[in-house]
Amino acid sequence: MDLKQRSTDFDAAIEYxxxxxxxxxxxxxxxxxxxNIMVEVYGSKMPLKQLASIQAPEPKMLTVEPWDRxxxxxxxxxIQTASLGFAINNQGTFLRLIISxxxxxxxxxxxxxxxxxxxxxxxxxxxIRDKIKEEITGLERNKEISEDEKYxxxxxxDEMTRQYNETVREVGEKKEEEIKL
Numbered sequence: 001m002d003l004k005q006r007s008t009d010f011d012a013a014i015e016y017x018x019x020x021x022x023x024x025x026x027x028x029x030x031x032x033x034x035x036n037i038m039v040e041v042y043g044s045k046m047p048l049k050q051l052a053s054i055q056a057p058e059p060k061m062l063t064v065e066p067w068d069r070x071x072x073x074x075x076x077x078x079i080q081t082a083s084l085g086f087a088i089n090n091q092g093t094f095l096r097l098i099i100s101x102x103x104x105x106x107x108x109x110x111x112x113x114x115x116x117x118x119x120x121x122x123x124x125x126x127x128i129r130d131k132i133k134e135e136i137t138g139l140e141r142n143k144e145i146s147e148d149e150k151y152x153x154x155x156x157x158d159e160m161t162r163q164y165n166e167t168v169r170e171v172g173e174k175k176e177e178e179i180k181l
Contacts, residue, residue, distance in 0.1 A: 017121040026178040029056040031038040065094035
């Protein structure tokens with residue numbers, strides 16, 4: 001069994017975490033904050049990124065320009081419902097969103113959400129590790145590898161898991177710093 005090939009499972013979990021953390025607001029405008037907001041249009045719910053152009057022309061401002069100008073009210077309603085703390089100004093053809101400064105209380109709430117997401121990522125890492133460990137145990141049970149090989153593979157797997165958990169910690173610390181700025 002080659003553990004290097006199995007690292008793609010861990011890599012996918014890290015990428016998911018990074019994408020997930022982009023939706024957490026910081027004091028800086030980022031289009032990723034709005035991309036996955038669901039907007040009810042045309043009889044179904046669609047992510048905002050499929051309906052509009054989202055730009056960050058200034059550090060504290062976002063603009064949202066729907067490709068279909070008839071849905072601007074629906075987009076505005078969806079952003080208001082998301083309660084991200086933006087001041088929304090409807091310009092007729094596009095929305096201008098001003099990021100209001102975060103209070104200490106809102107920062108603490110976001111940090112709590114961040115920690116929950118990090119814990120979910122660590123749980124995913126444990127799940128991946130346990131699945132691979134089961135496969136290693138199965139290989140030994142079927143006499144495809146020796147007991148010594150099994151212990152070596154498990155040891156290597158645990159080290160790989162430690163490294164990926166360290167990456168989760170580093171990503172979390174970086175995001176927490178962004179929230180505190």
